[in-house]
Amino acid sequence: MSEAVAQEPSKSGFGAAWNSFWFTPTTAHRLGVLRCLVGLTALLYLALWSVDLERFLSRDGVLPPSAISSAISADPLYYPWRFSLLDYLPNRSALWGFHIAAIAAATLCMLGIASRWTTALTFIAVLSYVHRAPLLMSPVEPLLVWALLYLSFSPCGNCFSLDGLWSKRGSRSASSEIANISLRLIQLHLCLHYFFVATTQLSDSSWWIGNAVWILMAQSRTRGLDLSALRESTFLINGVTHLLVFLAFALALGPWNRNFRSLVNWLVIPYAIIIAALTGLWIYALLLLFLQIAFCDEERLTKLLGRLG
């Protein structure tokens, strides 16, 4: 009897925790919601490029591909590994054709039609915009790209999609390991993002002193809202600066503790609002809000969405 117990693989310890973390089958409800919202963000991102498409990305625009190649090869800050379909478009008509196709892919991804394929196509399209002009990259792209990448190999079209609605079986809520792996990758990557933001902030004196928020407020050409009327409120400025660092750390570490998870999920709302108001990066703030759904409780989310019909 005792021998049999000894030969049984241990159900505790690092190995079991590792297997449970990555390979416990889960349903695709959260992935379905994430696909809708990340698809919406990609759609907004691409739609906003319409304003500057010809100006920045056409061959005879402000940044022709040859200028980008020269700039990147000369500057070690930029990486040499890049590939953009936009580099191969011969004229403005082809550029607009590609742009409309990219918007269509993002729309289909959001609606959940041929979800895996359209998510992968949206991923390639967004990546093409990033690599066409890496000098213009904002904080949105790195988040958007990996969210689309992880969603593209998950069964994100099983729930909350037109695919699910049209299929005879309706939404497929079967659990799978691949759904869990994609979700875990999204969770980990999101937390690492917050962790890098927080630690980078701590490497700069303005976040320690407490005037970093004022520096963001004073960027009169790129800021979101003009909050310079608050300039005299030193206490408030210092407080918000330190609050942002605290929130970034809380969002990086808090979701891994079951007791704090639901509370920390709400903290993303003030964080995103402050970032959008200070920097004008509203798509980035929106994406942070959406990605936090990866940490929502599956049952509560399903109930809430059920109530919404």
Next chain:
Amino acid sequence: MGPYTQLLCLDPRFSHPQLTVGSTELNREFSSDVVFEIHLPNDELVVPSAGKGQWTGTNRRYSQLALAIAKAANEETENEATAAILVKGVALEAMERAKSDRATIEVVRWVTQSNILGPDEASDPNSPSYREVLYTVDVIRKSDGKVVVSKRASAKQAAPPILRGNQENAPSGGKP
């Protein structure tokens, strides 16, 4: 790992000064607003996307491009060729709109105000005292269509004026 992480935009080296207010000295130096000011021959001044494009990102894109040019033209990096290549597109766009064959482009940094203003500091963030020209070029399109970009030396880089005779002893600000 570089080829994979960089190709897939997963490289964590690229932190964003908008969120961190710069993690390196170079970022810190340029963390203020940087814009293009384009002077056209008919005394017209064009500031691309001035006062608009705040929410569509146009403003930010011009600002990031101006920042990249300023960094390339920085005295430490001295990557003049890159700065010239990048500024040419901005100049040509403005020249085509104005149907002009020449333009002077300035990359201007608006220094961040301190929140508690000192007695000598202007309250208007657009006051000339906060304006700092980082890079100036003249762009000329010749009749054969060739575009020439020539950099103007900054005050720091220019050689000191040659003083002759008694001028060497003249008090500063005095008549030569």
